[in-house]
Amino acid sequence: MYDDNCLFCKIIKGDIPSTKVYEDEYCYAFNDIDPQAPTHILVIPKEHIRSAAAVTPENSKYVSHIFEVIAELAEEKGMTEGFRVVSNCGESAGQSVFHLHFHVMSGRPFTWPAG
Ligand code: AMP
Numbered sequence: 001m002y003d004d005n006c007l008f009c010k011i012i013k014g015d016i017p018s019t020k021v022y023e024d025e026y027c028y029a030f031n032d033i034d035p036q037a038p039t040h041i042l043v044i045p046k047e048h049i050r051s052a053a054a055v056t057p058e059n060s061k062y063v064s065h066i067f068e069v070i071a072e073l074a075e076e077k078g079m080t081e082g083f084r085v086v087s088n089c090g091e092s093a094g095q096s097v098f099h100l101h102f103h104v105m106s107g108r109p110f111t112w113p114a115g
């Protein structure tokens, strides 16, 4: 369930401080410490899943639930101009914390393709 060496597991447990945006039984959302947009929220499952590559039929309920929460947050936080959801998977794609997370960014224009 929790990985004692994982930064985001420690954030979920409250061992490392974070600015909470939302929490329920399945997920935790908090502000990114190094925001890349005026709104930059990270949404993470309360289960240690390493990355998008480790999603399975057994744990995909966390992912579908997180996307319901993202839609609610977008409404609640007034992301009316649009928002971007990103999950970096693997070091070469820019993943630096190996606990599945979805970046939800809004408040400025974004270009495509990214990076
Ligand atoms: P990634 O590089 O896609 O794995 O995303 C990891 C994200 O976690 C980065 O955007 C970091 O700024 C963010 N981050 C790292 N440590 C913390 C922390 N203690 N609290 C909030 N966000 C963090």
Ligand code: ZN
Binding pocket: 002, 003, 006, 007, 008, 009, 010, 047, 048, 049, 098, 099
């Ligand atoms: Zn973890």
